[in-house]
Amino acid sequence: xxxxxxxxxxxxxxxxxxxxxxxxxxxxxxxxxxxxxxxxxxxxxxxxxxxxxxxxxxxxxxxxxxxxxxxxxxxxxxxxxxxxxxxxxxxxxxxxxxxxxxxxxxxxxxxxxxxxxxxxxxxxxxxxxxxxxxxxxxxxxxxxxxxxxxxxxxxxxxxxxxxxxxxxxxxxxxxxxxxxxxxxxxxxxxxxxxxxxxxxxxxxxxxxxxxxxxxxxxxxxxxxxxxxxxxxxxxxxxxxxxxxxxxxxxxxxxxxxxxxxxxxxxxxxxxxxxxxxxxxxxxxxxxxxxxxxxxxxxxxxxxxxxxxxxxxxxxxxxxxxxxxxxxxxxxxxxxxxxxxxxxxxxxxxxxxxxxxxxxxxxxxx
Numbered sequence: 001x002x003x004x005x006x007x008x009x010x011x012x013x014x015x016x017x018x019x020x021x022x023x024x025x026x027x028x029x030x031x032x033x034x035x036x037x038x039x040x041x042x043x044x045x046x047x048x049x050x051x052x053x054x055x056x057x058x059x060x061x062x063x064x065x066x067x068x069x070x071x072x073x074x075x076x077x078x079x080x081x082x083x084x085x086x087x088x089x090x091x092x093x094x095x096x097x098x099x100x101x102x103x104x105x106x107x108x109x110x111x112x113x114x115x116x117x118x119x120x121x122x123x124x125x126x127x128x129x130x131x132x133x134x135x136x137x138x139x140x141x142x143x144x145x146x147x148x149x150x151x152x153x154x155x156x157x158x159x160x161x162x163x164x165x166x167x168x169x170x171x172x173x174x175x176x177x178x179x180x181x182x183x184x185x186x187x188x189x190x191x192x193x194x195x196x197x198x199x200x201x202x203x204x205x206x207x208x209x210x211x212x213x214x215x216x217x218x219x220x221x222x223x224x225x226x227x228x229x230x231x232x233x234x235x236x237x238x239x240x241x242x243x244x245x246x247x248x249x250x251x252x253x254x255x256x257x258x259x260x261x262x263x264x265x266x267x268x269x270x271x272x273x274x275x276x277x278x279x280x281x282x283x284x285x286x287x288x289x290x291x292x293x294x295x296x297x298x299x300x301x302x303x304x305x306x307x308x309x310x311x312x313x314x315x316x317x318x319x320x321x322x323x324x325x326x327x328x329x330x331x332x333x334x335x336x337x338x339x340x341x342x343x344x345x346x347x348x349x350x351x352x353x354x355x356x357x358x359x360x361x362x363x364x365x
Contacts, residue, residue, distance in 0.1 A: 043195060043254075043262055045187045046107040046318025052100045053319070054365045055184055057214050060092040063331065063356035071349040088356075093121030093142060093220055099184070107318060110155040112182070113167075119144040121220050142220040146176055153182035181216035186320050186362075189266060189311055195254055203250035208270045211309065211325055212358055240279035247271045248304075252311075260316050266309035268327050274301040290342060298336035305329045305358070323362040330355050 065087060070077045096118035101109040121142035149172050153162040162182025166172055188210075191201040210216075248270040255263045276299040285292045307327025314321050333352045338345060 043190045043313060043315065044107060044318055045185050045190075047101050047104045047109045049101055049104045052098060054096065054098050055214075056363050056365075057095040058092075058361045059212070059359065060090070061329075061356065061358045062088060062090045063329070063354040064088045065352060066355050067351075067353040069349075069351040073346050074349075087126060089123070089125040089354075091121065091123045093119075095119055095215060095218065097184075097215070105155075108155060109153075112153050114151050114153060114182075116144070116146040116149055116151070116218070119147040119218055119220060123222070140222045143223050144219045144221070145172065146218055151177065151180065153180075155182075176219055179217035181210065181214075184214055184320075186211075186214075186311060186323055189252055189264065190313070191252060191254070197254050197256060200251055200253045203252055203266070205246035205248050205250050205270055208246065208250060208268065208272070208305065209244070211266075211268075211323075212327075212360055214323075214360070214362055237276065237280075240276055242274065242276055242279055244272050244274040247273075257315065260314065261321065262313040262315055264311040264313065266311060266325070268305055268307045268309065268325070270303075270305045272301075272303045272305075276300070293340040295338040295340070296335065297338060298334065300334045301331065302334070303329060303331045307358075309360075320362075320364055322364070323360070325358070325360045327358050328355075329358055 068082060070082070095116075098115045098117055099109070099112050100115075101112045103109070103111040122139060123142060124139040126138075149170065150167050152165045152167060154165065155161075156163050164177040164180050164182065166174060166177070188207050189203055191199065195201075249267070250270065251267045253265045253267070255265050257263075277297065280296045280299060282293055282295040285294060305327040307325065309323060309325035311323045312321040313319070331354045333354075334350075336347065336349045339348055
């Protein structure tokens, strides 16, 4: 899952990154304004004890490698020797969860049971470096051990966050609870206080991560042998404990309130940086010529996203109805690693630039 997550591209396992990125590892108008009511703290969350909400999320990402720079011991490989680097990678996933609220306070579910009804996806890559390497196009199904399981989320007022736990009869590995998010409501996108149609407000740019990946890390991964490699990469990044930094803007604007439904437009101009330099342990990679030891010195992922989102909010019920988002994305992966092969050491620098788009659709029944 749009950080060890679907849209955290440094943990993707397509063949090109197995060979290259593994070394780097390393976001009537006038009339409506005239007659729109002032909403005095109306855009707030609400919940009812015993209520069940079924949430459906469809997300996709398509990226193309558009530029690649590689240097060995400071000497750059000419572009004409890199072959045809153009190709595409498409990732998609589908999630259906059912939340039942067993206790509520101050408009928030303080305890809920979430059933992960459907969790699945696909990661595919074609053309480009695959063809240059003589490899076939690749397509991998993604699945999660959470599918069909229940998880209990309890609100911790002091930490202002949900704590995940398993039912007593569950045999699920508790490690799967790491980085799950209990809050799906997107109330962080709402304005504070009184609001009128046409008003705008700022949103914490870091919330972009949850817009592209509602629900957090749901442990979608390949079901074949690559899953072990995926786990190893994700575990290293998680243990590093490095959080991405966000700059830029997320802005909300109340466009309309019609028949009790508020329509909010979200403008996205985000820059994200994840710097893992000095945080990752050396790793080994088997090659036809023998075993390589790769020591990451510099690993930086930079991503920019520009786009728009639309949030529909039920004013009286105090809950999300739907959220959709489309954003154009540019991602630059930079790495500088030391490679030891049979006692011979070299330094490899690489910079991979990808361009593409992210789409998210999220509805609640």
